[in-house]
Amino acid sequence: MTLMGCEQIALFSIILLLLTKPIGAYIAAVMEQEKTILDPVIAPLERVTYKALGVKSGEEMHWTEYSFALLAFSLVSALFTYAVLRLQGVLPLNPMGFSTGLAPAYATNMTADLAFNTAMSFTTNTNWQNYSGEATLSYLSQMLGLAFHNWVSASVGMAACMALIRGFARHSTQTVGNFWRDLVRCTLYILMPICLVYSLLLVWQGAIQNFAPYVIASTVEGAKQTLPQGPVASQEAIKMLGINGGGFFNANSAHPYENPTPLSNLLQMLSIFILPAGLTYTFGKLVKDTRQGWALLAAMYAFFLAGALICYHCEALGNPNISGQSVEVSTKALGDLGGNMEGKEVRFGLANSALFATITTDASCGAVNAMHDSFTPLGGLIPLLNIQLGEIVFGGVGSGLYGMLVFAVLTVFIAGLMVGRTPEYVGKKIEQKDVKMAMLFILAGSLSILVFTALGSVLDLPAKDWLNPPGATYNNVNNAGPHGFSEILYAYSSATGNNGSAFAGLTGNTPFFNTTLGLAMLIGRFLMMIPVLALAGSLAEKKYVPPTSGTFPTHGWLFTALLISVILIVGALTFFPSLTLGPIVEHCLMHAQRLF
Amino acid sequence: MLKQLVPALRATVVLALLTGLLFPLAVTALAQFMFPFQANGSLLRNEAGQVCGSKLIGQLFSKPEYFHPRPSAAGAGYAGEASSGTNLGPTSKKLILGLPDDASTKDVDESYSGIKQLAETYRQENQLKADEKPPVDAVTRSGSGLDPDISYANALLQSRRVAQARNLPVEAVIKLVDEQRENRQFGILGEQRVNVLMLNLSLDSKK
Numbered sequence: 102m103t104l105m106g107c108e109q110i111a112l113f114s115i116i117l118l119l120l121t122k123p124i125g126a127y128i129a130a131v132m133e134q135e136k137t138i139l140d141p142v143i144a145p146l147e148r149v150t151y152k153a154l155g156v157k158s159g160e161e162m163h164w165t166e167y168s169f170a171l172l173a174f175s176l177v178s179a180l181f182t183y184a185v186l187r188l189q190g191v192l193p194l195n196p197m198g199f200s201t202g203l204a205p206a207y208a209t210n211m212t213a214d215l216a217f218n219t220a221m222s223f224t225t226n227t228n229w230q231n232y233s234g235e236a237t238l239s240y241l242s243q244m245l246g247l248a249f250h251n252w253v254s255a256s257v258g259m260a261a262c263m264a265l266i267r268g269f270a271r272h273s274t275q276t277v278g279n280f281w282r283d284l285v286r287c288t289l290y291i292l293m294p295i296c297l298v299y300s301l302l303l304v305w306q307g308a309i310q311n312f313a314p315y316v317i318a319s320t321v322e323g324a325k326q327t328l329p330q331g332p333v334a335s336q337e338a339i340k341m342l343g344i345n346g347g348g349f350f351n352a353n354s355a356h357p358y359e360n361p362t363p364l365s366n367l368l369q370m371l372s373i374f375i376l377p378a379g380l381t382y383t384f385g386k387l388v389k390d391t392r393q394g395w396a397l398l399a400a401m402y403a404f405f406l407a408g409a410l411i412c413y414h415c416e417a418l419g420n421p422n423i424s425g426q427s428v429e430v431s432t433k434a435l436g437d438l439g440g441n442m443e444g445k446e447v448r449f450g451l452a453n454s455a456l457f458a459t460i461t462t463d464a465s466c467g468a469v470n471a472m473h474d475s476f477t478p479l480g481g482l483i484p485l486l487n488i489q490l491g492e493i494v495f496g497g498v499g500s501g502l503y504g505m506l507v508f509a510v511l512t513v514f515i516a517g518l519m520v521g522r523t524p525e526y527v528g529k530k531i532e533q534k535d536v537k538m539a540m541l542f543i544l545a546g547s548l549s550i551l552v553f554t555a556l557g558s559v560l561d562l563p564a565k566d567w568l569n570p571p572g573a574t575y576n577n578v579n580n581a582g583p584h585g586f587s588e589i590l591y592a593y594s595s596a597t598g599n600n601g602s603a604f605a606g607l608t609g610n611t612p613f614f615n616t617t618l619g620l621a622m623l624i625g626r627f628l629m630m631i632p633v634l635a636l637a638g639s640l641a642e643k644k645y646v647p648p649t650s651g652t653f654p655t656h657g658w659l660f661t662a663l664l665i666s667v668i669l670i671v672g673a674l675t676f677f678p679s680l681t682l683g684p685i686v687e688h689c690l691m692h693a694q695r696l697f
Numbered sequence: 698m699l700k701q702l703v704p705a706l707r708a709t710v711v712l713a714l715l716t717g718l719l720f721p722l723a724v725t726a727l728a729q730f731m732f733p734f735q736a737n738g739s740l741l742r743n744e745a746g747q748v749c750g751s752k753l754i755g756q757l758f759s760k761p762e763y764f765h766p767r768p769s770a771a772g773a774g775y776a777g778e779a780s781s782g783t784n785l786g787p788t789s790k791k792l793i794l795g796l797p798d799d800a801s802t803k804d805v806d807e808s809y810s811g812i813k814q815l816a817e818t819y820r821q822e823n824q825l826k827a828d829e830k831p832p833v834d835a836v837t838r839s840g841s842g843l844d845p846d847i848s849y850a851n852a853l854l855q856s857r858r859v860a861q862a863r864n865l866p867v868e869a870v871i872k873l874v875d876e877q878r879e880n881r882q883f884g885i886l887g888e889q890r891v892n893v894l895m896l897n898l899s900l901d902s903k904k
Contacts (some may be wrong), residue, residue, distance in 0.1 A: 108885060153711045166701070207778050235778055249717035281704055288712065293720070300724045301731065307753050310728040310736040315778070318740070318748045320756045321897055322763070327777040328738055328751055335724035339716075352771075352780035355840030357753040358738065363887025406774050420787045426813045427831035429850070437888050439850040443792065443812075443837040444782040447767070447846035450888035472782035472840045475792075535777070562765035584786035606784035648849050689786055697792040 102417045106437050106452030110409055112401070113367065113456065119376050123645030124375055124570040125282055125382025131290040132263045132283065133387065138536075150285050157670055158285075161276035164638025167264055168631055170258060175627070178253060179224040185246035186216040186238075189528050195239035196314035200376055209237045209610075213412065219616035223250035225626035226258060226497055228340075228347030228467055228601035229592075229618060231610040235329040240312055247347060248336045255343030255376075255498040256495050261630050262380060262499030266642035269527050270387040277637045291376070292342060300338035302368060307361030308334040333358055341372040344497045346601045354457070354470040357376040366453055366470060373466045377495040380502045390529045393655035397660045404464050404494040404668075408483045411453035412542035415480035416441050422694055431671035441480070444472030457479065462487035465497035467601025474579070474588065474604040481604070482680060487589050488598040489673040493548060497599065502632045507539045509655065512634070512667045514539070516653050525652055528645045535639055538632040545628040546597055547675045549621050554679065556585060557617065569613040577614065579606025582697030583690065587683035592618060597625035741898070748892055758897060761822070762862035764847070764855050766893045767834055768815055771842025782840040812836045815873040823858045846890035849878055859900070873899055 130137050152159045162170065171329075185192065189211060190200030198204045200211050209215075209232055220227045234243065260283035304310050309330060316328040335350045337359050340347060354360040360369055376419050378398065385394025398567045418439040424430045433440040437450035445454045454471035461468050462484035473484050487494065493504035510526055517524030524531040530585050557574050564572035571577050579586035588604040594619040595602055602610075609618060654660065711787075728736040743777040750756050755766045757775045772779035795811030815836040825831070832850045835890035852874045859869040877896040881887055 105885070107879070112885065152713075154704050154707045158843075170701040170705070173701040174708055177702070177705040178709045178713075181713065205778070207772075215837070229762070233779070233781075235780065237706045241735075244721045245713055245717035248721065249713045253712055253717040257826070281708065281903055284708065284712075288716065292727050293716075296720070297724065303726060304724075304728040304732045304736050307735045307736050307739055310725050312725065312737075313737065316738060316740065316748055316757075318750045319743075320750055321743075321901070322760060324757060326750065326754075326756050326775065328740070328748075329777055331736060332721045332725055334728060334736075335721040339840045350780050350841075352782070352841035352843070355782070356780050357751075357755075357841065357843055357845060361739075361753050378807060419833070422787065423812055423833065426836075427830055428795070428812065428816050428836055435832055435834075435850055438834050438850075438890075440833070441787070441837075442833045443787075444718065444842050445832055445837075446841065447890045448844075449888050453887065463871060472784055474784040474786060475782060475840075477787050481786075490766075522837060524788060579784050580786040580789050580800045581735055582788055584788055587786070590769045604784070606786075626774050676892045687786070691788050695788060695792055697788050 102414055102434055103436055103452070104359055106401060106413060106450070109452050110130055110413070110456055113370060114406065116371060118379055120371070120375055121378045122382050124379030125394070126386065126392040128291060128379050129378070129386045130385040131286050132383070134286070137290060139290055139294060147285060149291055150289070151281070154281055154285070158279060158282040160279055162279055162643070163275050164264065164277050164634045167280050168634045169260065169556070171630070172281075172627070174284070175224055176259065178250065179220050181255040182223060182246045182250060182622055184218050186219060186242055187213070189239045189242045192239065192241050194241035194312065196312070197239070199237060199239050207236050209233065211237060214612045214615040215610055218619045219247070220387070221619040222601065223345070223347060224254060225599050225622040226254035226343070226345055226465065226500070227596060227599040227622045227625070228345045229596055229603065229622065230347055230601070232613060233351035234348060240331050243336060243349060244332060248339060251336070251339040251343045251345040252288055252292055253284065254345065254574050255292060255339070256284045258499035259499050260284055260499065261288045261633055262503045263504045265633055265637040266380065266384050266387050268637035269529060271641045271643040274641050275307040275636070277641050292339065295336040295342055299342065299368065299372060300334040301363055302544040303337055306365040307357070308337055308365065309358045310334040310374055328683060329358070333585040338372070341468060342376065343367045344376070344464050345464045346371055346461060348468060349589070354468045355472070360470055362599040363448055363453065366449055366457065369468070370457055370460050373460050373468070374445070374462045374495045376502040377464060377496050380499065384506070390527065390656065393527055394658045396661050397502070397509065400664045401494045401505070403665055404490070405459065407486055408463065408494075409456050411457040412459050412480045415477045416451045416455050418477070420477055421692060422696065425694065441475075441477050444475030444624050446470065457693050458484050459487065459603055460558060462600060463492065463494035465492040465500060465599045467595065469602050472605060474606045475603060478684040481587065482684035485587070485594060485674065485684065486604065486676070486680065488594045488600045489550065489676045491543070492598050492600060499628070500599070505544050507509065507633065507636070508668055509664060510535060510539045511543070512660070512664045513653060513655060516663060522651060525646055525648070526645065527653055529643050530646055535636055538639070541632045542629050544673060545624055549597040550594050551619055551675070551679065553597075553621050554590045557589045557593060557614070567612065569611045571608065574613060577611065579608070580697065583683055583687040584697070587687065590679055590683050593621050596621035599625050616679050642666070664683040712895060741884070741894070752895065753845055754843045756894060757891065762899045764852060764859060764898070765894050767847060768836065768838045768846050769842040769844070770838045775843060775845055776853055777843065779840045780843055783838050819863070825854065829854065845892050845894060847893055849874070849889055849891055852891040852896070863900070870900070
């Protein structure tokens with residue numbers, strides 16, 4: 102590790118902390134329909150939108166109706182994307198002729214199972230990609246099929262989170278808000294203004310934004326080089342702010358046209374964390390005790406900083422198999438361009454690659470600026486573990502905070518068991534039904550990751566089977582030995598966690614993986630979101646219980662420490678065996694210089 | 698549930714048009730007006746007016762009189778339509794010991810050389826002295842396969858070869874490297890680096 106590297110991590114953390122309160126206060130104002138400075142511009146557009154939707158924005162919904170609206174919208178919009186992807190050959194804005202007879206030789210076909218996987222992936226805010234953007238998708242598919250979901254899946258997450266916050270903030274009521282109003286207001290007031298400025302900043306730094314066909318350059322040495330084009334910056338902005346992570350290009354944020362400079366990289370990292378960080382303040386503000394929000398943020402920062410520093414340390418130490426070939430890797434000599442540079446860009450170096458990998462998996466983003474598959478075993482364990490802990494460290498837009506709140510409920514429940522009192526959290530008694538919903542949330546995710554990983558590791562199919570042409574599913578990995586298992590474990594963790602980053606060596610574009618990963622994404626999204634909405638409904642009905650001298654305070658260091666322990670214990674008990682079989686044993690073998 | 702289906706249909710259409718069509722069109726218009734060079738790919742043209750590459754995208758150089766970029770896993774090397782890293786893990790035999798076109802292991806895909814061989818080639822090409830080692834960025838492949846930059850240390854080690862091939866004094870080549878060296882953005886962000894294409898173009902314009 103170098104001083105400059107640590108300074109960059111510190112700079113990022115401080116800027117984020119300074120932005121938390123203003124953003125959080127703005128989110129609270131927007132979602133609770135107070136006045137904002139953007140009203141004169143956006144309010145007319147908002148009214149027109151409600152008219153076009155045919156909804157009464159003033160109506161309040163019961164949690165079941167709220168869930169129905171959310172599910173109906175997700176279903177319809179997923180079908181819409183599936184149709185756009187399958188029909189891209191006959192739709193406009195397809196200068197390279199993908200899915201037509203004119204497609205270039207390197208193009209991939211958009212098959213039914215790939216379109217299913219991609220539609221599920223973007224609807225669930227996962228953005229797992231079994232295709233390479235520049236070789237598969239028309240500009241219209243990118244914008245209307247996929248970027249559209251980058252916007253609305255973020256707003257759907259925000260809506261579900263607001264419902265839960267209202268559950269805590271309201272009392273003795275049947276309603277948790279109006280889904281359509283939450284969806285529209287989040288999109289118009291929060292995402293759109295930020296994205297407009299942000300995408301222009303990215304263009305300024307070098308991200309491209311055009312509709313031209315790919316440029317064929319004659320290189321200095323006289324060869325031909327294809328330079329893909331497209332409306333990248335507008336998609337890049339919402340890809341990061343909406344914590345989606347689906348790259349325009351195969352190389353995602355490592356691609357110089359997506360992420361051209363260290364400044365664009367800093368902006369991308371900030372835009373992943375800014376909304377979930379702000380939401381902790383929003384929560385505190387709406388339950389009328391901002392200390393509650395800061396306590397959750399403290400736990401998030403602890404996980405984030407520990408992860409970033411461990412990952413950075415492991416990447417800086419590097420790989421003895423590389424230094425063994427008498428290659429200079431010392432960070433004393435090379436600064437942050439030493440260590441393990443496999444899969445990393447020179448403009449980012451070790452610190453920014455490790456920091457980005459930690460951030461993108463703490464949150465449910467999944468954009469990458471370096472290839473996680475080529476990280477050292479323990480450097481790659483951090484992103485994997487981050488996803489498995491449930492992406493509650495900042496997390497997705499909304500989904501991060503509601504996950505963290507579920508753990509907070511679990512924590513007060515465990516604390517209550519220890520002292521033998523009915524647990525309370527921000528003025529609400531936590532009862533049997535609430536804990537059941539919290540446990541359902543945690544079990545659904547763990548079960549999906551472990552069961553699918555087991556299936557994907559051992560399923561023995563004959564070669565050229567239609568379900569998986571390479572035959573046995575373990576033939577789809579790119580690396581032999583324990584690293585191959587890590588690839589499968591990472592894939593199902595990422596899909597269930599709605600993350601979307603990958604140990605990308607895995608060949609996922611087969612009917613078996615397209616389908617099972619698609620199902621894992623659905624489980625990870627909706628089987629976790631519905632219990633949260635049920636919890637919201639149950640909490641909203643309860644009376645407010647003022648704190649007494651017997652109440653366990655949930656705004657101090659003791660609670661934060663307990664919360665961290667509960668998250669670690671749940672995560673470790675569930676996933677330690679699988680991590681041992683993958684990255685941990687690989688770490689030992691790497692230092693014994695065993696190769697596979 | 699059925700009651701919500703109609704608004705769901707309408708919301709899909711309205712929001713898809715707004716976010717998936719109007720927004721990117723508006724950003725394109727603004728970007729083309731404000732930053733046309735960047736928005737169109739930071740393209741560079743040669744004297745004949747042909748596009749010879751992009752400032753941001755690395756390209757292959759193999760002649761001795763040019764600085765060489767990092768090895769690349771994008772297609773056959775710096776193929777713009779196939780951005781990718783190797784995705785090989787730290788204990789991969791192929792990553793460390795892979796050999797291209799090894800007749801004895803014809804059934805294994807060996808489309809690229811491992812780090813051991815890359816280091817060997819780098820040592821020979823640049824006639825490294827006994828106490829000089831190839832810097833790690835010179836023997837590893839980037840995440841995009843299109844990395845436009847190399848480390849300053851990598852550029853310095855290649856200077857002797859380039860100077861020899863061009864019959865220039867080494868000091869003149871090192872001076873060019875220093876001119877093309879990009880420092881950390883605002884003195885803190887990112888890493889110090891040298892853009893290979895820009896450096897090679899400045900070499901060519903010198904003669």
